[in-house]
Amino acid sequence: MQLKGSYRFKAVIDRVWGALMNPQVIARLLPGVERLEPVGDNVYEAEMRLGIGPISGRYKARITLSEIDPPNHYRIRIQAQGPQGTVDASGTIDLTADDGETVMHYEGEAKVSGLLMSMGARLLEPTAQMLVNQGLKNLEAQLASL
Amino acid sequence: MATRYFGVAMKRREDPRFITGRGTYVDDLTLPGLVYAAMVRSPHAHARIKAIHKEKALQHPGVIAVFTGKDMVESGVKSLPCGWLLPGMKLPPHYPMAVDKVRHVGEIVAVVIAQDRYTAEDAAELVEVEYEPLPAVADGAKALQPGAPAVHDEAPDNVCFRWSIGDREKTDEAFRRAHRTVKVELVNQRLIPNAIEPRAAMAQYNPATDEYTLWVTSQNPHVHRLLMAAFVLGIPEHKLRVISPDVGGGFGSKIFLYPEETIVTWAAKQVGRPVKWTARRRESFVSDAHGRDHITEAELAVDEKGKILGMRVKTIANLGAYLSTFAPAIPTYLYGTLLSGQYEIPTIYCEVTGVFTHTTPVDAYRGAGRPEATYVVERLMDLMARELGEDPAEFRRKNFIPPDKFPYQTPVALQYDSGNYEGALNKALEAINYKELRRRQEELRKQGRYIGIGFSCYIEACGIAPSQVVGSLGAQAGLWESALVRVHPTGKVTVYTGSHTHGQGHETAFAQIVADELGIPIEDVEIVHGDTGSVPFGMGTYGSRSAPVGGSAIVLSLQKIKEKARKIAAHLLEAAEEDVVFEDGKFYVKGVPDRFKTFQEVALQAYLAHNYPPGLEPGLEASSFYDPKNFTFPFGTHICVVEVDPETGKVKILRYVAVDDAGRIINPLIAEGQVHGGIAQGIGQALLEGAIYDENAQLLSASLLDYALPRADDLPAFEIDHTVTPCPHNPLGVKGIGETGTIAATAATVNAVMDALAPFGIRHIDMPLTPEKIWRAIQAARAA
Numbered sequence: 060m061q062l063k064g065s066y067r068f069k070a071v072i073d074r075v076w077g078a079l080m081n082p083q084v085i086a087r088l089l090p091g092v093e094r095l096e097p098v099g100d101n102v103y104e105a106e107m108r109l110g111i112g113p114i115s116g117r118y119k120a121r122i123t124l125s126e127i128d129p130p131n132h133y134r135i136r137i138q139a140q141g142p143q144g145t146v147d148a149s150g151t152i153d154l155t156a157d158d159g160e161t162v163m164h165y166e167g168e169a170k171v172s173g174l175l176m177s178m179g180a181r182l183l184e185p186t187a188q189m190l191v192n193q194g195l196k197n198l199e200a201q202l203a204s205l
Numbered sequence: 206m207a208t209r210y211f212g213v214a215m216k217r218r219e220d221p222r223f224i225t226g227r228g229t230y231v232d233d234l235t236l237p238g239l240v241y242a243a244m245v246r247s248p249h250a251h252a253r254i255k256a257i258h259k260e261k262a263l264q265h266p267g268v269i270a271v272f273t274g275k276d277m278v279e280s281g282v283k284s285l286p287c288g289w290l291l292p293g294m295k296l297p298p299h300y301p302m303a304v305d306k307v308r309h310v311g312e313i314v315a316v317v318i319a320q321d322r323y324t325a326e327d328a329a330e331l332v333e334v335e336y337e338p339l340p341a342v343a344d345g346a347k348a349l350q351p352g353a354p355a356v357h358d359e360a361p362d363n364v365c366f367r368w369s370i371g372d373r374e375k376t377d378e379a380f381r382r383a384h385r386t387v388k389v390e391l392v393n394q395r396l397i398p399n400a401i402e403p404r405a406a407m408a409q410y411n412p413a414t415d416e417y418t419l420w421v422t423s424q425n426p427h428v429h430r431l432l433m434a435a436f437v438l439g440i441p442e443h444k445l446r447v448i449s450p451d452v453g454g455g456f457g458s459k460i461f462l463y464p465e466e467t468i469v470t471w472a473a474k475q476v477g478r479p480v481k482w483t484a485r486r487r488e489s490f491v492s493d494a495h496g497r498d499h500i501t502e503a504e505l506a507v508d509e510k511g512k513i514l515g516m517r518v519k520t521i522a523n524l525g526a527y528l529s530t531f532a533p534a535i536p537t538y539l540y541g542t543l544l545s546g547q548y549e550i551p552t553i554y555c556e557v558t559g560v561f562t563h564t565t566p567v568d569a570y571r572g573a574g575r576p577e578a579t580y581v582v583e584r585l586m587d588l589m590a591r592e593l594g595e596d597p598a599e600f601r602r603k604n605f606i607p608p609d610k611f612p613y614q615t616p617v618a619l620q621y622d623s624g625n626y627e628g629a630l631n632k633a634l635e636a637i638n639y640k641e642l643r644r645r646q647e648e649l650r651k652q653g654r655y656i657g658i659g660f661s662c663y664i665e666a667c668g669i670a671p672s673q674v675v676g677s678l679g680a681q682a683g684l685w686e687s688a689l690v691r692v693h694p695t696g697k698v699t700v701y702t703g704s705h706t707h708g709q710g711h712e713t714a715f716a717q718i719v720a721d722e723l724g725i726p727i728e729d730v731e732i733v734h735g736d737t738g739s740v741p742f743g744m745g746t747y748g749s750r751s752a753p754v755g756g757s758a759i760v761l762s763l764q765k766i767k768e769k770a771r772k773i774a775a776h777l778l779e780a781a782e783e784d785v786v787f788e789d790g791k792f793y794v795k796g797v798p799d800r801f802k803t804f805q806e807v808a809l810q811a812y813l814a815h816n817y818p819p820g821l822e823p824g825l826e827a828s829s830f831y832d833p834k835n836f837t838f839p840f841g842t843h844i845c846v847v848e849v850d851p852e853t854g855k856v857k858i859l860r861y862v863a864v865d866d867a868g869r870i871i872n873p874l875i876a877e878g879q880v881h882g883g884i885a886q887g888i889g890q891a892l893l894e895g896a897i898y899d900e901n902a903q904l905l906s907a908s909l910l911d912y913a914l915p916r917a918d919d920l921p922a923f924e925i926d927h928t929v930t931p932c933p934h935n936p937l938g939v940k941g942i943g944e945t946g947t948i949a950a951t952a953a954t955v956n957a958v959m960d961a962l963a964p965f966g967i968r969h970i971d972m973p974l975t976p977e978k979i980w981r982a983i984q985a986a987r988a989a
Contacts, residue, residue, distance in 0.1 A: 116330070142330035144248040147338070170901060172338070173248025174487065177310065177907030180899070 060184055062150065063166045066195045070202045072156040075163070076130030078202060079152065085122070088198050089137070090190040093117075101127065107139060109146075111179035111186050116141040130154060135167075144173025165191070210717035210727055214874035218727075219712045228451040231405035231420045232483045239407070240269055242469055242482040243325035245315040245332045246491065247307035250341035250563040250902030251354060254305060254314060258333040262317055265331055267324035270476050272468075273315045274302030282471060285462055285527075286436040288428075288681045289534040294366040294559075297357035299527035301437070301464035301471075307336070308356055308526035309564050310904050311491025316468050318476055322483075341563035343898035345523035346500050348562045356526055356561035365524055365559040366533060370541040370617050376554035379515030383506035387588045392971040393577045395498035395523065395896035396889075397912055398570050402453025403484035404493060406466035408473040416444045417473065421466045423449040423735075424459045424705050425745020428682070430737050432462040432530070438471055445470075449735040452707035456886070457569035458493045459707065460747050461530035465492070490907045495896055496570020498523035499536065499577050505585040511593050513548055513604050518555040518581060525566035532568045533559060538678050539574030539666075539748075545615035546582035547626040547662045547840060548604040553616045563902040569747060571886055572665075572947040579663045583952035587660070587959065588968065596643075597956070598634060601662050602627060619666055621838050625866070628928045630662060633842040633864040636924060642846065650964060656859070657961025659845040661953035667749035667941040670833035685832035686750070687741040688758035690719070690766055692825040694812040696805030698723065699731045700762075703743015704755030706734060708882075709943060710875040711751060715759055717871055718937070722763040723804055724790025741828055749839070749941030752871060753932060758831035760936040765827035770807045773825075776818040777802050777810060837932045837940035841865035843884075843949040845957040851965075854980030856892055856958055858921045863949065866928045868940035873927075876942045880925050883946020889915040890947075891954035895973045913973075962986075 068075050078084045082103060086095040091108040098104050101124040109118050118141035126134040132153050139146040150167020171183060179186070222228050259271040277300065284298035302313045315332050319325035340354040347353055348363040355361045380386060406421040417440055423429045426447040433447075434440040452459060469480045484492065500521040506514040522536030541555040590600035605626040606613050613621045637658075646656045669675055672683030687703035700719055704711055712732045720727040733739060746755070767787055774792030775782040784795050793801035810816060811825035846860040863880055870876045893913040897906045906912040931938030951972070958974050959967065965986040970978050 145336075145338075170338075172250070172901065172903055173310070174907075175248075176899070176903040177491070177905060178487065178910075180903075180905045181911065 060169045060171060060187065061167070062187055062191060064191070065165070066163045068161045068163065068199055068202060070161055071159060072130050072154050072161045074202060075154055075161040078198060084198065084201060087201065088194040090194065101125065109139070109141065111175065111182050114143050114174050114178045116143045118146070126151070144171060144175030146171050146175070210721045211871055212869070213717065213872065215713055215717065215872055217710045217713045217875065218716065219710065230402055230451050230453060231407055231422055234407055234420055236407070236409055236479040238478045240318050240320055240476065240478045240480055241322040241325045242472060242480050243317045243319070243322070243329040244313045244465065244482070244488065245317065245329045245334065246488070247303065247310060247312045247314055249307055249336055249338050250310050250343070251339040252307050252336035253339060254303060254307065255335040255337055257315055259315070261333065262328040262331040265324065265328040267320045268317060268328045269320065269478070270318045270472070271315060271332060272472060272475065274300050274304040277302055277471060278304055281439060283437050283439070285464065285467065286432055287528040287533065288432070288530045290679045290681065291366045291368055291533050291537060294533060295357070295360040295364070296528060297359040301467040310902065311488070311565060312526070313464050313468070316472060318472055318480060341902035343562050343564050343902035345498065345521040345560045345562060348560045349521065349558065356563055360561055363561045365528065365561055367556065367558050368537045369554070369556040371554040372552050372616065373554045375552040376515045376517050379552050380504065380506045380517065383514050384509045385592060386504055386506045387585065387592050388502070388504045389584060389588055389969055391501045391503060391581060391584060393497045393499040393501065393580055394890070394972055395567065396496040396570055396894050397490055397896050397906070398456045398458035398493050398496060399489065399914060400454035400456055400458055403486060403489045404459065404463065404465065405481070405483040406469045407479060407481040408470040409479040410474040410477070412477070416446070417470055418446045418448065419466060419470050420448045420450065422452050422459050423447065423745070424452070424455045424707060424747055426705065426735055426737050427703065427742045428745055429462055429466070433467055433470065437467055446738040448738065449705060452705070455707045456571040457496065457573055457747055460745070461494055461568055463492070487908055490912070491565055491904055494529045494568035495525065495565050496567060497577060498567050501581055503581045503585055505589050507589060507593070511595060511600060511603060513550050515552045516544060516550055516585065518544060520555070520557045522557055522559050523562050523564065523567055524559050525562060525564045527566050529566040529568035532566060534680065535569050535574045536577070540578050542617045542619050543575050543578035543664065543666060544582060544617055545619070546579065547606060547624070547664050549606050550616065555617065564898060565904070571883065572944045573748065575665055575944065576887065576948045576951055579661060579948050580952045583661045583663070583956060584969070587956045591963065597660050598630065598639065601660060602630060619836065621664070622835055622933050623930050624838060624840055625928065625930050626662060626840060629840065629864045629866055630842045632926060632928060633844050633862050636862045636864070636926060637844050637846065637860065653851070655849045655851055655961040655964065657847045657849065657957040657959065659847070659953045659955065659957025659960055661843045661949040661956065663841060663843070663945070663949040663952070665749070665839045665945055665948050666836040667839065667944065668753035668833050668837045669748050669750065670754065670836060672832050682744065683832065684744055684750070684754070685830050686754040686758045687743045687828065687830050688755065688762045689741050689828040690759065690762040690826060692766060692808045692811070694809050696725065696808040697729045698725065699733055700759060701733045701740040702755050702759060703740060703745065704734060704751040705746040707746065709746060709751055709879070710872065714752065714871045714875055715756065718756060718759055719763060722760065722767070724788070725804055749943040752937065752939040753837045753935050753941050754831060754833055756871070756937050756939060757833070757935045758829050761829035761831050762827040765829065766825060769825060769827070770804065770811070772818055772821055773807050773810055774802045777807070777816065834934040837868065837935070839865065839867045839940040839942065839945055841945060841949065843953040845950070845953040847954070847957040847961055849958060849961040849979060851983055854976035854978070854983065856974060856979065858888065858954070860924065861921050862924045863946065864926045864928060865942065865945045866930050867942040867945065868932045869929060869938040870927060871939060877925055879942045880946045881923055883944060884923055884950040885915050885920055887947045887950025888920060888954050890951045891972055891974060893919065893973050
């Protein structure tokens with residue numbers, strides 16, 4: 060499964076970057092995060108509640124940030140395992156300053172296995188895209204309120 | 206003797222109990238102290254198991270035990286065996302639960318036993334398995350490419366076996382001097398069986414007697430007992446009783462020894478409580494053996510007159526991750542041997558590569574090899590007819606084996622004992638009003654409507670036999686059948702058959718045979734099956750073998766009963782045995798029919814033995830083991846008529862005519878039901894069904910939401926008829942009808958759609974022929 064897109068934030072690049080490096084913001088950005096704790100440099104452990112239709116469950120996830128190039132680029136990898144399957148997603152986030160605002164390009168790929176895939180495959184991509192859009196809107200709102 | 210029941214379309218005696226909900230299936234059974242098993246299954250197609258943490262599941266209230274593959278192997282449990290071996294075949298171990306690696310989605314890694322099913326299922330989610338995912342391959346052809354991930358260390362190139370049949374040089378030579386040849390690549394897609402009753406097993410262990418009882422959804426309980434006791438769990442065979450009560454459909458998927466029943470039997474002793482497991486539908490999708498999955502390159506060569514010179518076939522057969530019980534036999538001896546179809550083909554060469562992939566194991570599914578062969582043959586016949594500009598019916602007719610050439614030795618091992626292929630073709634052509642239909646097709650084409658007519662002139666080989674021959678081909682068992690006929694003192698009869706009914710209606714059809722032979726009312730006959738505790742060792746039901754093999758065994762026992770009863774009757778009538786005749790349930794001296802002894806009177810004397818022939822043993826029962834002399838060869842012609850909507854690609858079946866020859870028909874109503882179900886499944890493959898794996902070998906079509914089974918509104922009213930060419934070598938003249946529909950319908954339907962699409966120049970589309978695929982093919986053809 061692949062995801063790709065861009066988003067324009069009405070905020071300067073440093074503020075967007077700062078938010079994207081803040082674990083509390085990440086926790087609210089990612090779908091269904093119930094707990095997120097740093098366990099090392101740019102490594103976090105999270106508990107997420109994920110579901111597609113009837114296939115829902117609590118997932119243990121490891122989130123790793125790498126290729127960190129402030130304030131322009133990082134790679135995020137999410138490895139989640141739960142009773143209904145596993146998700147191994149990796150993607151990049153690129154920020155560009157544009158006239159006092161910030162344009163984000165994101166691109167990622169996820170390997171999904173188990174019931175999550177076999178029962179939910181047809182819904183997976185639209186659901187993931189919806190969650191990303193939701194997350195980005197949340198981020199926008201947070202940036203505005205910060 | 207006047208026939209009273211044989212050939213009569215009686216309603217099935219078992220149906221009142223089924224339609225009033227009084228059937229007894231494994232899941233209906235319960236026992237004091239029963240506990241429930243839930244399987245923890247791999248989400249990965251291929252992964253190393255780094256660790257399994259049971260603690261959280263064990264702490265869950267109501268959980269009794271959690272076991273892993275390691276626990277089973279350490280207690281001495283062996284690999285599930287494979288019942289058919291080919292020369293040079295790789296046979297990697299297949300433990301009931303994965304030990305170090307998982308090799309397909311749905312493979313069991315642990316079992317949770319709990320006091321109720323809900324607790325077991327909940328706790329199964331608490332078992333934490335650490336996996337190291339590895340690359341996986343689902344496609345048979347991709348698995349053969351260099352660098353493909355290996356499923357087993359024992360087969361680094363993923364090749365399980367390479368098998369061939371026929372004469373390669375002679376066939377190559379035939380192609381060299383051919384007037385015309387056609388070639389096609391065909392995918393016979395993977396199917397998922399979906400019996401209406403999911404698999405289930407309940408096991409009990411009695412420490413006082415050291416005896417086990419297993420209730421299981423099995424088409425062949427004795428085979429289950431033998432394989433499980435002798436090969437896997439090391440239980441003495443006489444200490445394991447296997448009962449397969451009412452079973453709601455099998456289609457092959459309930460032949461095999463599976464991990465789940467093995468696990469519950471073993472676990473019942475470990476926990477000291479009876480244990481039950483019933484598959485959820487989504488477990489069935491990943492754990493019931495799948496069917497088909499061939500990738501084939503097929504060629505046909507003809508001479509100037511359009512007579513076939515030879516056929517060449519190369520097939521990659523996807524076997525899945527492990528060898529299921531009869532897996533190697535299906536794409537070889539049940540496939541390559543059928544490639545002659547109904548035709549005189551001087552030479553055939555077929556090679557098959559059996560391949561391991563990271564998918565659910567593949568084994569027999571209704572038709573098992575024969576639908577795949579028929580699809581190859583009948584697609585080739587249509588493509589060649591089109592290539593030559595000949596009518597597909599006449600091209601077939603010209604190449605039929607004529608009736609005076611039987612017994613006919615094919616170039617692929619089988620010897621057909623009988624057949625009248627033109628008879629069935631003519632009857633089908635007449636039923637469909639062929640000439641008029643072709644005229645109408647032309648007319649409608651001018652109006653932009655696309656009607657297609659598809660043929661399938663199929664041959665089937667069923668009642669796989671004789672034992673000596675199948676043994677020489679790699680079967681690890683004989684393929685005979687048993688029957689014990691017990692006449693009670695009042696003349697009532699119980700028949701213990703080694704066949705197993707799971708939809709076939711044996712309780713009615715077999716009773717019809719018995720009632721006729723003994724001249725007694727059918728109400729006096731009881732058919733018992735499916736219990737190793739009461740039935741003599743039997744081979745069970747698959748491959749349309751029950752009537753020709755199981756039925757024949759019953760006839761042999763009835764003959765023994767009648768011989769003995771005649772001796773008793775002669776004594777009672779004070780006559781010489783050879784002067785006593787038996788007719789309509791009465792023994793009398795030839796020419797004196799008024800002075801008689803009824804079958805019931807004789808039966809009573811057999812048990813009282815007060816007035817009895819000296820030297821004769823009391824009692825009246827007989828058992829027999831019938832080993833057939835040959836396969837039986839049902840055949841027929843199916844014609845499918847479709848209309849394709851060129852704007853949407855949707856196929857509508859307008860008519861479906863089936864003329865089958867299954868020899869003598871015991872019960873036409875049951876036979877018709879079998880044909881209906883078979884055609885529905887065959888059309889399902891042609892138009893709707895297909896197991897889809899993604900590039901990571903994840904099964905995407907894993908529920909009834911995504912796997913399209915045919916529904917009533919997908920199917921027309923079938924028009925069914927028969928010709929009768931009795932089997933010459935079994936006592937009933939029967940051949941078997943359980944699989945004819947599935948074998949014929951797929952090719953007939955696809956041929957019909959391709960005929961409809963002929964004006965577009967479309968030659969072939971792989972199944973299932975969904976509207977999208979057809980629409981795209983039409984768009985591509987229009988663009989070209």
